[in-house]
Amino acid sequence: MDVLEAIRNRASVRAYTGEPLTKAEIDTLLHAGLHAPSSGNLLHYSVIKVTDQTMKDTLCRICFEQPFIKSAPLVLVFNADQNRNRKWVEQFGGHFHFDGPAYLGKGFCDALIAAQNIVIAAEGLGLGSVYVGSVLNRARDVRQALNYPRYVVPVVLLAIGRPKKRPKVSPRLPLRSIVHEESYQDFSAEDIQNIYREKEAAWQGQNPSGLTGRNGARANSDSEYFTMVRYHQTSIREADREFAAAVREAGFLV
Ligand SMILES: Cc1cc2nc3c(=O)[nH]c(=O)nc-3n(C[C@H](O)[C@H](O)[C@H](O)COP(=O)(O)O)c2cc1C
Known part of the structure; x- marks a missing residue:
């Protein structure tokens, strides 16, 4: 498939056939991620590959019960990660100072660029994917469930599978x-x-x-819907606190 066609026709897929991915498909996807550009080519990120049903169920629960997380044959969790770099640097006489906000940011960049390479590669293979940002809202729970050491924080999760059907491409702002x-x-x-x-x-x-939200709030405009119903201040402030706590717990100096 042409790359531009893959980019233009992509839409998030949230329903999959039960069919598993082949080892060759998974390998192709992971290598597509590895070939992504990276700051200094230092790969300030890591990916957790999850196919075990129990772990998918756990991630689904943590990420507010979004059902496609447990029904997707492949779940990838992308992290900003300075753990490997720190060990390498300290083992070979270098000095580790990638523990501040700037290099946490580089980790986010690297992780997201690799993730998007995988999204496009999945399109090329006829697969579908959807991002889940809730790993960031629940970063401490994710760190614990996936056994993260210091200097590792989740950025985003990707669910990948064979689409039940292709959703319509969503409109964008001009x-x-x-x-x-x-x-x-x-x-x-x-x-x-x-x-x-x-x-x-x-x-x-x-x-x-x-639309009426779970909190009973009713929106009269899109702006009200997105900020007073769907992404209500209470839940966003809770996510802010959780993420800040996770970043500090991971040892970053923020
Ligand atoms: C960082 C990020 C987080 C997202 N989190 C979720 C999510 O938690 N649940 C979900 O169903 N979709 C999620 N999405 C998918 C968006 O809703 C989707 O990309 C957007 O509505 C545009 O639709 P499209 O991907 O079909 O073009 C996320 C996308 C991004 C980039």
């Missing part, structure tokens, strides 16, 4: 809302209105406004 010519061109209230009106039109009735 390109001009993301790309700024030469320097940052800040938005007026009118720009914001136009940009988001286009998105809402493109959603063609999939607009979630009006």
Whole structure:
């Protein structure tokens, strides 16, 4: 499959046939991740490959019971990881100072770039995938469940499998809302209105406004939906505390 076609036609897949992946497929995916660019080529990340059902069930429970985590034949957890680098550096006379926020950030970059290489490779193999960011909200539980040493924190989880069916490609904001010519061109209230009106039109009735959340809150606009129902302040602040605690528990100086 052409790379651009794979990128343009990709959509998150959250329902899989029960069929397992072959060893060759898994190998191809993991090598696609390994070939991703990496800061200094130091590979400031690691990947936990999970196929054991009990561990998938545990991750599913930790990540707010998103059912595709336990039904996917392959689950990969990507981490910002300075554990291996620290051991290497200290064993061979170097000095370890990759324990601050900047190199935690590099770990996030490396982990996500490798993950996205795998997403595109999966498309190429006719497989489907979906990211799960909840490992970050529940970072301490993930660290414990997967037995992480110091200097390892989860970034994102990928569930991968054979799609039951191909979902439709989701609309995006117009390109001009993301790309700024030469320097940052800040938005007026009118720009914001136009940009988001286009998105809402493109959603063609999939607009979630009006949905009622678990907390009983009802949204009258997308902005209310995404910040007062789906990503409510209480749960986001809880995620902030959890993630900050996990990063400190892992030994990073933040
Ligand atoms: C960092 C990150 C975290 C995500 N977390 C979740 C998640 O927890 N559950 C889920 O169903 N989808 C998750 N997604 C998938 C997004 O919802 C999806 O990419 C977005 O709605 C756009 O749809 P598309 O991937 O089909 O283009 C996540 C995506 C990213 C990049």
